[in-house]
Amino acid sequence: MxxxxxxxxxxxxxxxxxxxxxxxxxxxxxxxxxxxxxxxxxxxxxxxxxxxxxxGRTHAVGHVIPLSTKHEVVNPVFTDFVAGASEIYSRENYDMHLTVVPDESEAQAYRKIASKGSTDGLIVHGPKQNDPRITLLQEIGLPFVVHGRSGSTQEGSYSWVDINNARAFERATAFLIDLGHTRIGLLNGLETMDFAAKRREGFRKALRDRGLEENPDFCHSSEMTEHYGYAATMEMLERDVRPTAVLASSMIVGIGVRRACDTMGLKLGRDLSLIIHDDDLSYLRNGDKEPIYTATRSSVRQAGRICGELLMEKIANPDTPHKQVLMEAELIIGQTTGPAPKE
Known part of the structure; x- marks a missing residue:
């Protein structure tokens, strides 16, 4: 018809x-x-x-993805985020354009998109602290929403959707301390990125509030891969004094921690406690009816939906006030935490 x-x-x-x-x-x-x-x-x-x-609209939304493997968006979490956002795009009859570029060409890609008029708006992924892309997009004038935040200095000047990462990891660390753990490790993401920097802040605050000191030998920061989780955990477990508990910034890193425990003949929840961040992925579930990993949980698919909604609002009315959505993470108790081992 x-x-x-x-x-x-x-x-x-x-x-x-x-x-x-x-x-x-x-x-x-x-x-x-x-x-x-x-x-x-x-x-x-x-x-x-x-x-x-x-x-005067293209009815298309853009996502610009840098090629670098040292970047948050190579994590499969990105797929679930896009699935959530695409629900909104489909409802509004919008297409999605994915542009993959070398890291050094990212700014040029944004300028090219704006000059060609190929999209009505953009979602920005993996913000670093004081991310220059935000200033650039504000200068260009193309509607955008950020998945995450870029430090505290610009937070009110653009729309964003984020997890309360600092609070989530503060709660998780305090939970481990309440179980008697005093030697706690942190396997974080790249701390040039805002989410990881905030998780480190929350981790440190919980230790400081309980009169404990951070052990730099137990704290690592890297791209969130299974191998990173395995290698960093092996390095910690082979020390004369090793942690009794570990926080991991993703389930994928946590799987590497589990493999290291298997290699060392240790049992999670008894010999080493582990808390992960669980993005509630549709294709990598943290258990079925009962969670396997104790976790801070926040749905990345829901974050995608909210980002999509905010972007549609900005496209329809670019002068609408910026909106910020801070999602709180749940603390889910699974099988990977227990009291600190007696020595």
Whole structure:
């Protein structure tokens, strides 16, 4: 069915139907709903190219991905985030453009996207502290939303969705201390990135509040891979004085910790306690009915949905006030934590 046929069926002009489908305010809510229901019933999909010519929009959203492996977005978490955001894009009849570029060409890619007018807005991934991309995009004037934050100095000047990383890791560390652990390790992500820096802050605060000192031999920062979790844990476990508990910044790192324990003949939850961050991934579940890993949990797919919603709002009305959404992580008790071993 085309626009003309749908208009004739409804007894409305093509202009009115088009405006109703595109959310123009001069069309009444009753008419918009009538048109929407008819479009769904008869499986009518607007021609996005024609609609773009009428509205000045491309009906596409951009994601720019740097090639570097030393970057948060190479983590498979990105797939679940995009799945959540795509639910919103699909609902709003938006396409998604993925641009993969060398790290040194990222700024150029943003400028090219803006000059070509190939997307109506962007989602920024993996922000570093004081990330220059935010200032660049503000200068360019293209609507954007950040998944994460970029330090504290600019937080109110753009829209973002983030986890309360500092609070999550403070709670997790305090939980381990309450179990009697005083030698606690941290396997963090790259601490040039804001989420990892905030997790380190929370970890340190919990130790400081309980009168404990951070042991630099037990603290590591790297790309969040299974091998990193394995190698860093092996290095700690082979020391004369080793940690009795470890915090890991992702389940993938935690799987490496588990492999190291198997190699050393140790049992998680008895010989070494482990808390991971669980992004509630659809394809890498932390158990079925009962969690396997004790974890700080926050759904990255839900973060994707919220980012998608905020970006649609910014595209529809670029002058709308910036919105910030801070998601709290749950502390989920699983099988990988227990009292500190007696010595």
């Amino acid at each position: 085309n626009l003309k046929e749908l208009s004739e069926l409804l007894g409305l002009s093509q202009t009115t139907v088009s405006r109703a489908l595109n959310g123009y305010p001069e069309v009444s809510e009753a008419t918009r709903e009538k048109v929407r229901l008819a479009a769904e019933k008869f499986n009518y999909s607007p021609n996005t190219r024609a609609r773009g010519l009428a509205t």
